[in-house]
Amino acid sequence: MIDRLNVQVNHEHHNAWSYLAMAYWFETAGLRGFAKFFHKQAGEERGHGEKIARYLLDQGAPVVLDNLEKPKNTYKNALEAVETFLQLEMKTTKMVHEIVALAEQEKDYATRQFIDWKVGEQVEEEATANAVLQLVKAASTDAQLLMIEGRILELMGK
Numbered sequence: 001m002i003d004r005l006n007v008q009v010n011h012e013h014h015n016a017w018s019y020l021a022m023a024y025w026f027e028t029a030g031l032r033g034f035a036k037f038f039h040k041q042a043g044e045e046r047g048h049g050e051k052i053a054r055y056l057l058d059q060g061a062p063v064v065l066d067n068l069e070k071p072k073n074t075y076k077n078a079l080e081a082v083e084t085f086l087q088l089e090m091k092t093t094k095m096v097h098e099i100v101a102l103a104e105q106e107k108d109y110a111t112r113q114f115i116d117w118k119v120g121e122q123v124e125e126e127a128t129a130n131a132v133l134q135l136v137k138a139a140s141t142d143a144q145l146l147m148i149e150g151r152i153l154e155l156m157g158k
Contacts, residue, residue, distance in 0.1 A: 001108050002061040004099060005052055010066050011095060012049030015088050016042045018071035022081050025074060033149025034078065037132070040156050041085075048118065055114050078145055082136045086129040093122040128155055 023038035053063040075081040096118045103112035132152060139145045 001102060001106060001111055002056065002059075004102055005056055005061075005111070006064045006066075008095060008099060009049045009052045009056070009063060010068065011092065012045050012052065013065070014068045014071070015092060016045035016049065017068055018088060019045060019085070021071040021073045022075075022085065025081060026078070029078070031078065031145060031149060033152050034081075034145075037152050037156055038085075048121070052118075055111075059110070078136050078139075079133075082129070082133050086126070086133055089122065089125045089129045093126060096122055131155055
């Protein structure tokens, strides 16, 4: 379980790095509302990684940071970036469910109880990613993307 949780710590930090790269890309594209949204997402992911790392430390286990896969830095358009966001969140959900299954298999009740917060968090993360995706799909021009930035910022208040 220690190894698996360390994989998750690194994955959460990779997501943070990926969302930071998205934020920079959106900033370059002139979509500052989207950039602000992804800066916030990056911070949340760092927090998730830290929470899991703290759990490991509290259990007397080491935290092992590894090389992170280079995040994607360029996108064809906002739609591609947001689709990548949803894919990363779906992958995270799958990985969290694997931790749940492993905890149950190993009768690791402490980890099973601990990881429940992340199960619930992933429901929210995927819902947010889907909401952003629907907004971006509704915008067929760059001008419409600028107009929906206010809605993107509203999602940050969730």
